[in-house]
Amino acid sequence: MRACAANQSPCGSGWLPSHPCSRRRHNVGACHAATAHGGGGCGGGGPSPAASSSSHTITSSSSPLPVSWQEQLSALSRRAAACALAAVVAGTAALAPLAPPPADAVTQEQLLFLEAWRAVDRAFVDKKFNGQNWFKVREDALKKTSLGSRAETHAAIRGLLASLGDPFSRFLDPDQYSALRRSTQGAVTGVGVEVGFKSEAGSGAALTVIAPAPGGPAERAGIRPGDEILAIDGQQTSTISLYAAGNLLQGPEGSQVVLSVKPGAGGAARDVPITRQPIQFNPVDTALCSSSGQIAPGSGDGKLGYIRIATFSKNTADKVRAALLELKEQGVERLVIDVRNNGGGLFPAGVEIGRMLINRGDIVLIADSDGVRDIYSAEGNALVPDTPLVVLANRGTASASEVLAGALKDNKRAAVAGEDTFGKGAIQTLIELSDGSAVAITVAKYQTPAGIDINKIGIKPTIPLSAAQLLEIPLRGEAFCRFAQTDAAPKLF
Known part of the structure; x- marks a missing residue:
């Protein structure tokens, strides 16, 4: 256990120079077929950006890694999480050998937090982690942050990612992740509306309905092309990005969202309650x-x-x-x-x-x-x-x-x-x-x-x-x- 704590370099992050995708021209599938570097304990290399797919759509789609990569990274993260936690415990025990930590010190919530920490450690593009000592962030969180429930752990992971200063690195709870996976397959749960910005950039954008999905909940609620969505559950759309608006419009099946809608044909804005349902989009x-x-x-x-x-x-x-x-x-x-x-x-x-x-x-x-x-x-x-x-x-x-x-x-x-x-x-x-x-x-x-x-x-x-x-x-x-x-x-x- 102490070997891991002492050997910080192999436990660190970053792509190995020998990675098969490094500085090479290749086909789309070339890096997907590459084998992740890895070994026992905390060693191993990080994922290639080419193996990582991208991006975020209005229907909140990011591309997951192929299953083999996800399994390897998850397994590496879990092993490293246990190793990292053991390092913190071992260091504490060295200072107080007569008062060893209780047997239940390593909790499932701590391990889950460390999975997330390790994933960032291995994959994040900024190896300075927004000017933070990433190992100190880990140790401070384990010692000072309450991780007594799943909700507290999820909140701690959100805070961990927020500290990176990157608006696109984010946490998805199980429901959000499930919805995201469906969206990359052409289906999403939401109100069924395609939206965009009406005004010129920087002039106080109005979120405008481009087209409601035929037969979808938005169309059934009377929302038409050209209508402006002024707020989503009270959140003013003029202050958020297209991506944030897409996230707010989506949610679990059967949940309700209230849109403040100004008709494109003129008239006063009205609140429109809509129940989310699965929507099939034609890409x-x-x-x-x-x-x-x-x-x-x-x-x-x-x-x-x-x-x-x-x-x-x-x-x-x-x-x-x-x-x-x-x-x-x-x-x-x-x-x-x-x-x-x-x-x-x-x-x-x-x-x-x-x-x-x-x-x-x-x-x-x-x-x-x-x-x-x-x-x-x-x-x-x-x-x-x-x-x-x-x-x-x-x-x-x-x-x-x-x-x-x-x-x-x-x-x-x-x-x-x-x-x-x-x-x-x-x-x-x-x-x-x-x-x-x-x-x-x-x-x-x-x-x-x-x-x-x-x-x-x-x-x-x-x-x-x-x-x-x-x-x-x-x-x-x-x-x-x-x-x-x-x-x-x-x-x-």
């Missing part, structure tokens, strides 16, 4: 427009393809592939890829879709505190490598959707039309804890192929459009085709 919507209309004036009857990607979920890449093949067979001459209000999702899906559109060049760079670690590149087998392409983006476009937009822009494969994107370039991994809860930890950051750090900066459009213009453009395929024929449609090609 991809597509249409072939018989004419490009005002989107590409002067092109005559050139066929225009539209693909809306709402989120990067488990089946998004397959659906986009099918859509591209069908549009190609139908003779599409131009393509619009719409990732407005797409908050991200599964990182590998974003890379895979990029490879469907780009034949040569890098897709995304993955960097940690030591610099670029991984590079994902095109593989020369794009489905539509030359079809003229425009990406529609707004400030609700984040994470994996920013990766896709940045790759297409930097490789000069597509123009980006819209406004500056959100700027979420942090990559999270989800590590499940032994009680069914989980911690989402930032393990690395995205950079575009040109080396631009996406985080807090975002992707700048090559064809600027105002927020008002973007709101006029429909988010459904058939409606988009009709809009393309009107004078209100912006010129994109």
Whole structure:
């Protein structure tokens, strides 16, 4: 037990230089197949950022590690937790050998807290831990923090993650984690509404309903496109991010949330109580427009393809592939890829879709505190490598959707039309804890192929459009085709 306390280096965190994903170009699955370094006691290496999927969507989706990684990390965390706690106990015993700790000193709550501490220790991108002595944080928590109940332990873990100063590293209780896993599979429990920001960035955003899910609880409650959600359970939406709003709208099945809604058609705001229920979202919507209309004036009857990607979920890449093949067979001459209000999702899906559109060049760079670690590149087998392409983006476009937009822009494969994107370039991994809860930890950051750090900066459009213009453009395929024929449609090609 004392050997662990004395040997702090092997118990520390960080990727090993010999990790198979370090500083290498690889396929999406290459690092997923890699074996985690590990050994007895507290030794072993941390996860690769490439094995960690990313991101957070409006439906609160972060990508979990493959099960094998999760099991290994959880097992490592539990072993290290016991070892770390034993180190603290051993140190105390050395000072007072005549008063050994009671046999029940190592409690399940302490072990759970230490699982979370160890997960951060091994995976967090900032090895200075926001200027903290991470081992002292552990020892102070064990000695001074009350961990007498599961609620107290969860509160302590939240405080632990808050101390990192990273808004994307967070704790999920078992219900939240379960909902998050469902969301990456295209299902989520909530009110059934797609939302975005109405006003320009920095002007006091209004959370606006883009589209309620057909037949969902929001639509049944009378909420319509263009309505503004002023508050969610009393929390003013003008003061929170798109991600926070998404989290507030979701919750356990059967739970109730009260929305303060101002009708888009005018009138006073009203409180609308809604009972959450499981919602099935279609991640991809597509249409072939018989004419490009005002989107590409002067092109005559050139066929225009539209693909809306709402989120990067488990089946998004397959659906986009099918859509591209069908549009190609139908003779599409131009393509619009719409990732407005797409908050991200599964990182590998974003890379895979990029490879469907780009034949040569890098897709995304993955960097940690030591610099670029991984590079994902095109593989020369794009489905539509030359079809003229425009990406529609707004400030609700984040994470994996920013990766896709940045790759297409930097490789000069597509123009980006819209406004500056959100700027979420942090990559999270989800590590499940032994009680069914989980911690989402930032393990690395995205950079575009040109080396631009996406985080807090975002992707700048090559064809600027105002927020008002973007709101006029429909988010459904058939409606988009009709809009393309009107004078209100912006010129994109």
